Amino acid sequence: xxxxxxxxxxxxxxxxxxxxxxxxxxxxxxxxxxxxxxxxxxxxxxxxxxxxxxxxxxxxxxxxxxxxxxxxxxxxxxxxxxxx
Numbered sequence: 001x002x003x004x005x006x007x008x009x010x011x012x013x014x015x016x017x018x019x020x021x022x023x024x025x026x027x028x029x030x031x032x033x034x035x036x037x038x039x040x041x042x043x044x045x046x047x048x049x050x051x052x053x054x055x056x057x058x059x060x061x062x063x064x065x066x067x068x069x070x071x072x073x074x075x076x077x078x079x080x081x082x083x084x
Contacts (some may be wrong), residue, residue, distance in 0.1 A: 004012075017025055044052075 017028060020028065047055075
């Protein structure tokens, strides 16, 4: 099998896609999105437990900071409504 460059594959793919009906193009898009999603899960599954824990901790801190900011704004708005 001849190895093709990404440019060649993309060019061939665009050529084939342009010849398909819109409904078939939508099917191809759904399939491509499915493949992309599966790849993301495979990428996540391939990281070490330590890397996963680090990422979860990083986002937990960001989520907590965001939630606290939103909550303080919300509490302020509730207080303003009570004052009215």
